[in-house]
Amino acid sequence: MAAPSCYGNAGRYYLPVTNNINVNFAGGLTDEYSYYVLNGWEQKTSPTGSPYMAPIVGQQIGPTDTRMNTGGADLRQSVDRDLKAVYQDEYILGFQNMINQAWSGASMPPTGA
Numbered sequence: 001m002a003a004p005s006c007y008g009n010a011g012r013y014y015l016p017v018t019n020n021i022n023v024n025f026a027g028g029l030t031d032e033y034s035y036y037v038l039n040g041w042e043q044k045t046s047p048t049g050s051p052y053m054a055p056i057v058g059q060q061i062g063p064t065d066t067r068m069n070t071g072g073a074d075l076r077q078s079v080d081r082d083l084k085a086v087y088q089d090e091y092i093l094g095f096q097n098m099i100n101q102a103w104s105g106a107s108m109p110p111t112g113a
Contacts, residue, residue: 004097015086031068035061 037058044054 004095007094007096009092010090012087012089015088017086029068029070033065033068037061 039056039058041053042056043051045051
């Protein structure tokens with residue numbers, strides 16, 4: 001039988017800033033939606049010679065929806081000049097011990113057992 005073992009890990013993990021925040025603070029966001037009539041499908045050929053079906057796009061339905069657009073603002077007062085990366089510290093402790101030859105505390109028995 002294998003001897004019991006203890007293990008530990010400590011680490012600092014840096015977390016990315018949410019994409020939405022990055023885009024908005026980088027000078028605005030253009031997010032527009034347009035809707036069109038589908039007039040059917042036509043077969044086309046890709047540059048590699050493979051056939052595929054492409055939509056036949058008709059007239060636009062209604063105006064372009066621009067409600068999600070955000071303008072670029074002067075961010076000197078809303079962003080900290082000394083902005084630091086976001087991180088979290090993790091500490092993990094563990095213990096592993098074999099129960100018998102087929103089982104251990106961290107694994108499943110072999111298939112067919």
